[in-house]
Amino acid sequence: TGWHTVGEVASLFASRDCMGTVLDGVKVGIFRVDGEFFALDDICTHGAALLSDGFLEGHEVECPLHAGLVDVRTGCALTAPIVRDTRRHQVKVTDGQLLVRLS
Ligand code: FES
Known part of the structure; x- marks a missing residue:
């Protein structure tokens, strides 16, 4: 089916x-906002940093290296220096397990 089990959401x-x-x-970053999950390529499109090491505020994650912002819902680059959008992946929760399907 292409779905990968990441693990138990609760833990x-x-x-x-x-x-x-x-x-x-593939390095994948997974983000939770208001109980909803979003998955993106984890490597920032601007450089060698992982978005999952960044700072999440609302639906925006700030890259830890140069503070560019990405919308975790869409992967859209929101602010410089990030100009290229980030690839999204499908994510779902089934029976308490988090699953991701790579795009
Ligand atoms: Fe992410 Fe530069 S590496 S903003």
Whole structure:
């Protein structure tokens, strides 16, 4: 089906709203906003930083390296120096398990 099981939501997101993982060799960042989950390529399109190490405020994640903003719902680059959008992945929760399908 192409869905990868990342793990149990309750333990993965017990004390944080961002996490990074690797699926099929792809670094994926997963973000929780208001109980909803969003998944993006984790590597910033501007440089060598992981968005999941950044700062999430509302639906915007701030890259930890140069503070560019990305909308976690769409992967859209919102502010400089990020200009290229980030690839999104599908994410869902089934029976308490978080699953991601790579795009
Ligand atoms: Fe993300 Fe520069 S590496 S803004």
